[in-house]
Amino acid sequence: MTKYVIGATGALLGALAGVWLMLAPFALAYQGSGADWADPTYVDFWTGLPLLVVSLVGSILYISGLVEELRRRGIVRRPYAAPAEQPQAQGSPQANASNQDNMEQVLLPLVTAMLKDMQERDRERDGARQQSTDDVQQPQHTGEEGSVRR
Amino acid sequence: MAPQARIGLIVTVIGFFAGVWLFLAPFIVEYQKVGQDWIDATKNDLWTGGALIAISVLTLILFGAFALRDAASAAEQRRTSEEAEN
Helix, strand or coil, rough: CCHHHHHHHHHHHHHHHHHHHHHHHCCCCCCCCCCCCCCCCCHHHHHHHHHHHHHHHHHHHHHHHHHHHHHCCCCCCCCCCCHHHHHHHHCCCCHHHHHHHHHHHHHHHHHHHHHHHHHHHHHHHHHHHHHHHHHHHHHHHHHHHCCCCC | HHHHHHHHHHHHHHHHHHHHHHHHHHHHHCCCCCCCCCCHHHHHHHHHHHHHHHHHHHHHHHHHHHHHHHHHHHHHHHHHHHHHHH
């Protein structure tokens, strides 16, 4: 990203140099106003004008490269592109299928944990029931041992 | 590198050659005689041409350095993401 800023700065400085070259013959007064242009004036003016144009084009290109880079990194949004595409993508069958897959992936661990929990509760309940039947059966045996059968 | 940046680099190179032209123009066009005192136009052209050459060379060097840095960091990121995938 920095490279584009450097390029644009260099190109803008080049454009300023072009402007200066066009004005210098009159600013430094080696070209009298109204007189025919001398050789230095021709050289400076016809070097400055193309330099100005080319440097302006260059700075525009560097700046457009910078904007593209900023868009690619998500710092700057494209003005009209994204919002129109999103609703179509959500309504399409492929998007629905992928949404279902995602939902299943989210719910699967939850359902597995619930099933495990239920199984553990069932096991605990069975264990408690078994123990209570044993407790009930044990005094009967002791009663039988101490009693006299007739 | 974006195509705009490539054309921008060409523009910078054109600026460099414009600077070289300005530096030599007083002697090529012969409005400055060799061995005589420099006239105002010659001084202006030499200073402006020198500045243009310096600006263009600096721009090219810094642009190249930062482009290399970006390329190196992109390659590093690609390598780490490939390692994470494997």
